[in-house]
Amino acid sequence: MKTDDIDTKYSEKLYELSYDAANMCVQCGYCLPVCPTYLTMGNEAQSPRGRINLVKMAAEGKIDIINDLKEPMDLCLGCRACEVACPVNVPYGDIYGAALNVIAEKEKATKSPPTMSDKLLQTMLKNLFPKKNRLRTAGSFLWFYQSTGLSKITQNTKIVEMVSKPMGQFERALPKVESPTKRYKFGEHYKAVGERKMIVAFFPGCIMDAVMSKINRQSIELLQKCGIEVVIPQNITCCGALHSHQGEVDATKKLAKQNIEAFEELGVTYLINNAGGCGAMLHEYDKLLADEPEWKNRANKFVDRSRDITEVLAEIDDIPYEKEWQGVITYQDSCHLRNVQGVVDPPRKLLKSVPGATFVEMKNSHLCCASGGIYNLLNFEESMEILDEKMLHAIKTEASTIVTTNPGCLLQMRLGIERSGVKNNMQGLHLIEVIAEACGIN
Amino acid sequence: MNRPSTDELINLIEQEIPKERVLRNLADRYSYSYDASFGEYLPDLVVQALTKEEVSFIIKLANEHRIPVYPRGSATSLSGGSLAVNGGIMLDMSQFEKKLMIDQENLLAIASASVITSEIHEAAENVGLFYPPDPSSSHVSTIGGNILENSSGPKGLKYGTTKEYVIGLEVVTPTGEIIRTGGKTVKNVTGYDLTRLIVGSEGTLGVVTEAIIRLIPKPEDRKTLLASFDSLINSGKAITNILASGILPSAMELMDNACIVAVENYIPSGLPIEAEAIIIIEVDGHKSAIQEEIDKCAEVCERFNATSVKVAKNELEREQIWKSRRMVSPAITQIGPTKISEDATVPRSKIPEMMEKLSEIREKYKLNLVVFGHAGDGNLHPNILTDKRNIEEMKRVEEAVSEIFEAAIELGGTLSGEHGIGTLKAPYMSLELGEDGLMMMQKIKEAWDPNNILNPGKIFPQEGQTKVVLI
Ligand SMILES: Cc1cc2nc3c(=O)[nH]c(=O)nc-3n(C[C@H](O)[C@H](O)[C@H](O)COP(=O)(O)OP(=O)(O)OC[C@H]3O[C@@H](n4cnc5c(N)ncnc54)[C@H](O)[C@@H]3O)c2cc1C
Ligand code: SF4
Ligand code: SF4
Numbered sequence: 039m040k041t042d043d044i045d046t047k048y049s050e051k052l053y054e055l056s057y058d059a060a061n062m063c064v065q066c067g068y069c070l071p072v073c074p075t076y077l078t079m080g081n082e083a084q085s086p087r088g089r090i091n092l093v094k095m096a097a098e099g100k101i102d103i104i105n106d107l108k109e110p111m112d113l114c115l116g117c118r119a120c121e122v123a124c125p126v127n128v129p130y131g132d133i134y135g136a137a138l139n140v141i142a143e144k145e146k147a148t149k150s151p152p153t154m155s156d157k158l159l160q161t162m163l164k165n166l167f168p169k170k171n172r173l174r175t176a177g178s179f180l181w182f183y184q185s186t187g188l189s190k191i192t193q194n195t196k197i198v199e200m201v202s203k204p205m206g207q208f209e210r211a212l213p214k215v216e217s218p219t220k221r222y223k224f225g226e227h228y229k230a231v232g233e234r235k236m237i238v239a240f241f242p243g244c245i246m247d248a249v250m251s252k253i254n255r256q257s258i259e260l261l262q263k264c265g266i267e268v269v270i271p272q273n274i275t276c277c278g279a280l281h282s283h284q285g286e287v288d289a290t291k292k293l294a295k296q297n298i299e300a301f302e303e304l305g306v307t308y309l310i311n312n313a314g315g316c317g318a319m320l321h322e323y324d325k326l327l328a329d330e331p332e333w334k335n336r337a338n339k340f341v342d343r344s345r346d347i348t349e350v351l352a353e354i355d356d357i358p359y360e361k362e363w364q365g366v367i368t369y370q371d372s373c374h375l376r377n378v379q380g381v382v383d384p385p386r387k388l389l390k391s392v393p394g395a396t397f398v399e400m401k402n403s404h405l406c407c408a409s410g411g412i413y414n415l416l417n418f419e420e421s422m423e424i425l426d427e428k429m430l431h432a433i434k435t436e437a438s439t440i441v442t443t444n445p446g447c448l449l450q451m452r453l454g455i456e457r458s459g460v461k462n463n464m465q466g467l468h469l470i471e472v473i474a475e476a477c478g479i480n
Numbered sequence: 481m482n483r484p485s486t487d488e489l490i491n492l493i494e495q496e497i498p499k500e501r502v503l504r505n506l507a508d509r510y511s512y513s514y515d516a517s518f519g520e521y522l523p524d525l526v527v528q529a530l531t532k533e534e535v536s537f538i539i540k541l542a543n544e545h546r547i548p549v550y551p552r553g554s555a556t557s558l559s560g561g562s563l564a565v566n567g568g569i570m571l572d573m574s575q576f577e578k579k580l581m582i583d584q585e586n587l588l589a590i591a592s593a594s595v596i597t598s599e600i601h602e603a604a605e606n607v608g609l610f611y612p613p614d615p616s617s618s619h620v621s622t623i624g625g626n627i628l629e630n631s632s633g634p635k636g637l638k639y640g641t642t643k644e645y646v647i648g649l650e651v652v653t654p655t656g657e658i659i660r661t662g663g664k665t666v667k668n669v670t671g672y673d674l675t676r677l678i679v680g681s682e683g684t685l686g687v688v689t690e691a692i693i694r695l696i697p698k699p700e701d702r703k704t705l706l707a708s709f710d711s712l713i714n715s716g717k718a719i720t721n722i723l724a725s726g727i728l729p730s731a732m733e734l735m736d737n738a739c740i741v742a743v744e745n746y747i748p749s750g751l752p753i754e755a756e757a758i759i760i761i762e763v764d765g766h767k768s769a770i771q772e773e774i775d776k777c778a779e780v781c782e783r784f785n786a787t788s789v790k791v792a793k794n795e796l797e798r799e800q801i802w803k804s805r806r807m808v809s810p811a812i813t814q815i816g817p818t819k820i821s822e823d824a825t826v827p828r829s830k831i832p833e834m835m836e837k838l839s840e841i842r843e844k845y846k847l848n849l850v851v852f853g854h855a856g857d858g859n860l861h862p863n864i865l866t867d868k869r870n871i872e873e874m875k876r877v878e879e880a881v882s883e884i885f886e887a888a889i890e891l892g893g894t895l896s897g898e899h900g901i902g903t904l905k906a907p908y909m910s911l912e913l914g915e916d917g918l919m920m921m922q923k924i925k926e927a928w929d930p931n932n933i934l935n936p937g938k939i940f941p942q943e944g945q946t947k948v949v950l951i
Binding site: 058061062064065066067068070071080081082083085088091092095100101102105106107109110125126127 | 503505506507508510511512514515516518528554555556572574575596617619620621809810813814817819
């Protein structure tokens with residue numbers, strides 16, 4: 039493409055948003071060995087160094103934002119392992135976000151006809167994720183579907199798989215949804231057992247709330263049992279991570295503000311979440327709202343008070359364990375917990391503290407499992423290649439349980455277990471499920 | 481002869497190499513247009529070769545049609561080594577089939593070109609052996625790239641550079657033949673030593689596909705000290721006197737005040753920010769010998785008025801000392817986004833003089849110039865921090881860089897201690913080698929590569945080129 043074919047309006051915006059950051063990259067390549075997409079695809083355009091360079095090229099107007107930049111950015115997992123590996127602290131997350139934003143804007147403006155999956159995604163982002171009741175209904179539907187045996191029939195006939203292969207495979211990896219009658223309530227206070235050590239708010243998330251509400255319920259009961267009072271904020275909503283991944287900055291900001299307000303009303307010590315991906319988004323509200331001075335203090339305070347549940351639990355010396363665990367446990371880091379929130383040791387410390395369990399670290403546990411938001415749905419083949427490699431390491435540990443701390447990763451690992459044919463000797467669980475069960479919470 | 485069009489070329493290549501490994505779209509081409517130096521040249525296409533037969537096929541084709549080919553490992557070169565300066569084919573060797581075998585009996589490693597250097601370190605250590613060359617890029621760079629750049633790091637002082645360990649190679653020549661040089665024996669005096677000729681030839685004489693590498697037994701233990709000085713001259717004297725006292729440390733690293741301050745601003749690690757220089761000394765070998773040696777090193781430092789000398793008591797303290805050294809590179813990029821990293825090397829007795837010369841250059845051109853490096857072997861890294869968007873300053877940088885090279889050569893040193901010549905230092909080659917010396921090298925290149933297709937534009941100056949042009 040010649041330079042004069044390139045729409046300078048968008049390259050200029052990209053320049054403004056990302057050039058200084060991209061220009062910090064000294065192209066040393068230190069980030070190459072940690073990038074899952076580079077490792078499996080073996081192509082520099084699918085490496086952090088390559089992607090940063092392409093953003094720079096697009097900002098300089100040398101390549102086109104849609105024709106040349108979009109694909110490499112779409113294929114990025116956003117796991118941000120590169121950011122941690124970088125010796126000169128290039129803020130990859132910001133560059134990535136800026137690129138997604140400008141790509142989305144240009145796509146909208148040029149009205150390139152959206153594909154079927156683009157349309158579905160947009161509808162979900164607008165109408166499903168921010169509306170907790172609708173999502174809950176979807177979750178309840180799923181429960182009905184699973185508990186009536188309908189799922190058995192569809193699984194056996196592979197109807198879903200015929201419609202969409204990735205959807206079909208994920209459908210089978212989905213954990214069992216809990217009956218809607220067992221759900222916690224928004225606005226409710228759940229009292230501490232024994233002497234109250236702390237009062238916290240709990241962030242239920244959207245996917246977690248809809249289809250993994252059991253893990254949320256267990257989180258709440260576990261905190262209670264550890265002497266912590268838990269409030270579910272009445273007006274809390276989706277964290278916005280999925281919107282942000284699609285470059286929808288305005289929608290993300292709106293959700294962020296609603297969450298900040300919902301938390302402020304309560305005046306509690308922490309806002310606790312149990313999903314690495316959501317946690318990372320909450321953790322960066324200050325960056326998201328950096329250009330809105332009137333939100334600065336509020337966002338900073340919010341970020342300061344956000345905690346992953348493992349951080350809080352790891353501080354508690356006397357977790358009320360009641361049962362022995364059987365077998366080896368291994369752990370797959372949630373990238374967003376590890377690379378964005380910097381939480382590396384607490385989950386490991388907790389797993390090691392489970393009575394009876396043997397913790398074995400798997401090789402490359404720090405490398406992304408390629409679930410990456412909804413990356414695995416959008417880029418199924420690429421994602422499965424990374425996952426299959428990961429499973430080889432998981433199986434080597436001889437673990438009977440593989441633990442994660444994020445719903446997307448959990449689904450992905452369960453799918454990995456299915457795909458590698460070890461379903462009979464390995465299960466995929468959220469860390470909370472393990473700790474809760476060892477504490478006698480079902 | 482007419483060069484075929486890119487489309488024609490792609491058709492020819494795809495007769496042997498699957499489509500997925502022939503990259504031609506703009507994003508891919510830009511992704512192979514740079515290395516860790518700066519300069520950006522767009523190749524016409526990128527080919528990812530997996531076998532020596534594929535390499536041979538590409539080179540034969542290129543030679544027949546006079547198309548430039550640039551071998552590329554991980555592109556961590558700091559001298560523009562793999563840049564596609566004349567367009568043509570970027571030959572990506574990073575995906576080449578990986579093979580790494582340790583031959584414990586013969587103290588050897590056999591590695592294909594794409595193996596990452598740190599993988600060799602690890603494999604050797606697993607069986608109690610040691611591969612000493614340790615460029616700080618070892619977790620990223622390929623052994624192929626290391627061989628072609630003759631890389632080394634802090635350990636170069638005691639253990640030498642990559643060339644000391646490569647005893648055999650498998651090479652595809654610029655006309656496409658597959659040859660072997662050297663072999664598995666440490667002693668080998670059959671004919672010309674082509675192995676040594678190819679090591680450090682920066683991809684201009686052949687594409688290396690496999691190497692036979694000598695390993696040595698792993699030293700039993702090591703000890704490390706950190707000494708600060710308020711006079712650069714004294715730190716230099718301490719260095720030369722330690723070496724004169726019969727001790728050969730495994731590393732001796734130097735940082736000037738600007739580096740110390742930069743590291744402390746970046747990640748505070750308790751370095752003395754008022755010191756004019758600090759040196760890090762490490763000795764390795766037998767447990768009882770190294771205690772004595774490190775004591776003696778400390779004594780010499782004190783004799784030359786070190787303001788403090790600290791020997792690491794355990795692995796943690798040792799790691800802290802080295803961490804501050806490793807932080808220099810990232811720390812100084814905080815001063816300016818564009819980093820021009822040189823590796824002019826002088827005889828070690830000339831280090832103090834070279835340091836003085838560098839400080840004159842800093843003053844004269846008013847630049848952020850900092851110095852650190854492998855003082856034990858005279859391999860200094862003067863680094864200029866700037867912003868390439870500042871054209872006026874970049875012009876001053878060009879002048880300063882020229883003067884750095886001239887100073888090194890005047891003091892009996894060399895243009896490059898480890899980063900190679902590439903595109904950046906080519907204009908200065910005759911300064912060091914003389915016209916006739918350079919001509920002999922050119923004759924070798926012509927004999928190997930009559931059509932000048934392999935990595936053109938590197939090492940040798942272009943017509944009329946006399947000084948580096950950065951922008
Ligand atoms: C942060 C950083 C730190 C560094 N530290 C050091 C250091 O301490 N010591 C040091 O010596 N260097 C250092 N370097 C420089 C660089 O890492 C080395 O020169 C390294 O050997 C290059 O390896 P590569 O695989 O990246 O090769 P590339 O950069 O891809 O290529 C280097 C040269 O080798 C040629 N080449 C590559 N593979 C082949 C092959 N198979 N056959 C033929 N030619 C080939 C290329 O054409 C080019 O001329 C550093 C670089 C960086 C970015
Ligand atoms: S975010 Fe993850 S996938 Fe994307 S470039 Fe960085 S390391 Fe690679
Ligand atoms: S590690 Fe950082 S500076 Fe180095 S190439 Fe990656 S992003 Fe750029």
